[in-house]
Amino acid sequence: MTSETRSGRGASLVGALLERRYRVDSLIARGGMSTVYRGLDTRLDRPVAIKVMDAQYSGDRSFVNRFELEARAAAKLHHPDVVAVYDQGVDRSPDGDLVFLVMQLVEGCTLRDVIIDRGGRLPLPLALSVMEPVLSALAAAHRAGMVHRDVKPENVLIGTDGSVKVADFGLVRAAASAGTTSGSIILGTVAYLSPEQVTTGAADARTDVYAAGIVLYEMLTGQPPHVGDTALSVAYQHVNDDVPPPREQVPDLPAPIDELVVRATRRDPAQRPENADAFLAELRQVRTDLGISLVPVPVPAAAERTQQMASAGDPPTEQIPVVRDAAPRPPQRTRAMLRPNLDDDEDHTHEMAAVPAARQRPLAERSRGRRNVALWTAVVLVLAALVGGSAFWLGLGSTVQVPRVVGQPEAAAQRALEEAGLSATITREHHNTVAEGVVISSSPKEGSRMRSGGSVTLVVSLGKPRVPAIAAGTTVAEAESALRNAKLKPKLDESRDQYHSTVPEGRVISTDPAPGTPLDISSEVTLIVSKGAPPVHIPNVRGMSRDEAFMTLRNAGFEPYEAGRQFDSGIAGDHVISTDPAIGSEVRLVGRPRVGVVLSNAVQVPDLTGVSVEQARQQLAALGLTLNVNAFFQRPNMVIFGQYPLAGSQVEPGSTIHVTAF
Template sequence: MLDGRYRVEARIAVGGMATVYRALDTRLDRVLALKVMHPGLAADEVFVERFIREAKSVARLDHPNVVGVFDQGTDGTYVYLAMEYVAGCTLRDVLRERGALQPRAALDIAEPVLAALGAAHLAGLVHRDMKPENVLIGDDGRVKVADFGLVRAVDTNSTASTGSVLGTVSYLAPEQMEHGTADTRVDVYACGVVLYEMLTGAKPHAGSTPAQVLYQHLHEDVPPPSAAVPGLAPQLDELVTTATARDPQRRPADAVGLLAMVRTAREALSDAQLDALPPQARTPEPGASSGSEDRTSVIPRPAAARPLPPAQDEQLNRTTRLEQPPAPPAPPGAAAPRAGRPHRRRPSRGLLAALVAVLLAVVGTGVWYISSGQFTTVPAVLDMTQAKAEQTLHKAGLGVKTQQDFSDTVERGHVISTDPGPGGRVRNTGKVTVTLSKGPAKAEVPNVVGMPFDEAKRKIEGAGLTVGEVGKQFSGETPQGSVLATDPKPGVERRPDSPVALTVSKGAALSVPKVQGLSVAAATSALEDKGLKVEVSDAQVYSDAPKGSVAAQSPADGGQVAKGDTVTLTLSKGKEMVTVPDVTGRSEADAKQALTSAGFKVEVDRPFFFPRDSVDSQSVKGGDQAAKGDTITIRLKGGF
């Protein structure tokens, strides 16, 4: 539990600056992501200041395509941000799994990314670390920009004070590398590199070391994507080369300008250009690493990437093949036909005309059927209310079928997904299945008070919850091993798999009898009569108790235990025997010091008349053995 409010459930990702966990806000009962700075960095005021700056910067953006920040705080050595949890995957996951994307899909991702950065730029902020790892694609299809950890105000000194360059090597603008400066145009450059990677499936510059990649960014232009994927539209080349111009003055001033270029390019592209299939040859090997320079520090990484909307039906894109009519016979005097080729009789012109007309009619009918409205593109209705979604779909001429499901991220009554998805095609007579959110799934804590522990555990797990911490408490009313109480209490609703703490009865409290000094048999009998178990320790100790009897017990006599608890007995080795030092002839002080150091107690017998400071005799002779702790009496000399 962090800060008494956030219950940590799982680790999502680890980066160089922080670790991200999935957690539950127990106060508002919602799932969120906790970004916790590494304790070693929390002592660095510069890092802490940057961490807090991220919280303030993102909180003031409040943009639907930016991962929101809910809270920021400190708990002991832990400095943290409480952020929006996005269930889904990163753009890096998609590129690793699918390689190059269709232009339509690439632009569908680029637009919300640029909208988020545009809002940041208008607010006077620059991200400085744009890369596929920082683009989240939710299970509901929404695109969000994450990790504003390197964000900085545009009007502040934009040169790194430490002389280091922050950001990921493959996406750094030349001016970031050369001068350490960063304004809104470095984000534009990074977005151009990301767009190139989406269209081609690879980074524009590659090298075995970061230094090689840095050199290429400084001295080589980013090539047009059509150089790697022939057939891409010139408008896409222009988008990439303009955004990645090495001279920052040649780039759009900010993400808002690049977004306008993207939308203009989309309008100029035909459906065929937008839906051009990327070459399979550029698809990365499964499990291929994205490189150490692309590590992310804040992004949830689910086990599998959610696929983007599928390509259009292959049947609608299949080309009709027309067979060429047979060639007419050669004129007189021409060369004879090749051997082995049968002589075909030339059909009449009327028959040829009829065949061509039929073929043209069939092809024309097919084209008309496809393009004249028999298929309708499904409009995007994600996150709309049910009423607005139905209105939008009906307006497009589509029927609607609704179903419901739980969602941690979509508000109750809003659309989670559609089938077909946005951009998909459906016959006008068909229906679109709309899945509406029922809000986060809830599970009710069952009443298991008085049940045996095993039975209570089965009932709690059957309700969709888990058993959390188990405490024990004495009770004279509830049988031992049965549940005394639950936290939360019965009837309270919690998210599925939330833990329920149990307090289990230890039964009536028993007082441990005193068995020190007894034999093992007598001590065992006395304890077992009380319903306790006995364990004899292998270790033995010196004590005043007779050898072989009980020297110590745990718990001690008078302690409270439950029936069936174990009492451990430690046996005595008897008194420890040590050699008595000879102190005759010594002064009283020296004699006391010697005997006390040997472990004995000392008594002094002084003569009544004229005692002298010299030991005349001792009760146990020097060199003899005596029990450690025994008393040795010394007699002082007397007389003149």
């Protein structure tokens, strides 16, 4: 039986309107604690994902309170690699309450789908390209004092634009507070639980580091490091066995990657990176040292659906007994047992002991007892009817008139409703003309009659929308969503895009107008998008020696190579004539662009004056040149007293040098 059926509202949930705002359109997926639907925020006219918690949690006050706190904390995580949380609520109905969370709708799939599509193991550049945004999201949470507690491939969403986002911050902590769990039960996905979660149930930033390390291990090798027939057998392996180096499964992995995974998954939390920020810094350093570039994260062609959570076949978030004794023992000896209620046992014992005594009463005494019970029951029912009727006519049955509250400040409107015997339910909306904090409308309207004690919905103005603060590096889709949420209209203008040395190409640099500027509803806000790193001019290396030119180009961010040799009478041999692209050209520094260097093959003519003809011929031959002798009389041991070209001239290889000798 699914959670929907247990709630009594499963059959009618698709098409339902939660809290008179969120329309449920279709089922996306089911998981261990909740069901996710595609929906629509009818007030803002935007598609959303609606996560409806399992029925066992809806009636648990401790869970609902914790759920509200965790949802508020998650909603404050404004980060491009975190699935945005928009709202949370409890939809109340005679058929049962529904606790739900409203989130950003991510079109695409989960990391689990990518792993399956690639046959289990991901290429190293792709694995690192997934892990960096995952750690970036966890780092943002850790800086905000939050711990995820359930990092796994099913909670990593891959958008159709290649974006990577982490979902479900705080849900495990909220569920752990419910009355359905206890101090002897821990929640989590067993393949990714840290040893301290298994032994004590405790979790901090280093717990997320361990789980992220397990996810990286799985991406690199195709399977988690610990597997077993039961959840408890896997849990015991986390406690008692080190995570093996991934190179045992994939020998061609670089050693620094191997060491990074082992360090992140140490059983002792003190030996791991202290948080996701530290793990991310180490990962980036290793990637840089290995010269690995980030690659786009693909969405499998078969994943033409929206994935917000684990499907029925994915590893669930489970309730697992805490392993109090960390000493190794056979898994089959571990038992998860419910603690018996001794008070109930005693009551049942007393009931069983009382039966024989009752059988010894005389028949007449037992009959008289039954008549007395029937008489007192009738009296109680009559009194209840009288009290209920009086309450209806004196209280619940009376009606009051809704006072005028439109145009009043929120506090004054609430006082007016309280004086009339009514309460207020506040919703807030932007308005172009009504000042912030002033009531725009009420439902029911002024003058309507309603029962005393009823609730009037007040729509309070937020004033004009203000341009939200959008962090540099945010994706365009995230920035557009933030502007629409603020009731503003995003605008893209390529002519306004700018180069930026740190913001990656295609990410948002800033907005125009600036953050905090008040605007009318639906006003346009231009997103200034990065064109990537600014282009760099190829430096002038003409005339430099080969080694000097190569060093200059490398220092400018290029990778030089020898692109051939030519003759140039003005450039000495082994010195630079030109480059390809040409000197002074603008080149985008994406990676290390290659630049061809053309060198001179010119030969410098030596000074042959006073040298014998035979010595001159040998000297020129060594330089690749030939000798032509002009003399009135050809004699042995002639000495040169004139030459052309002159000494120091630059000539092509194979040129002839003319000399005059006597």
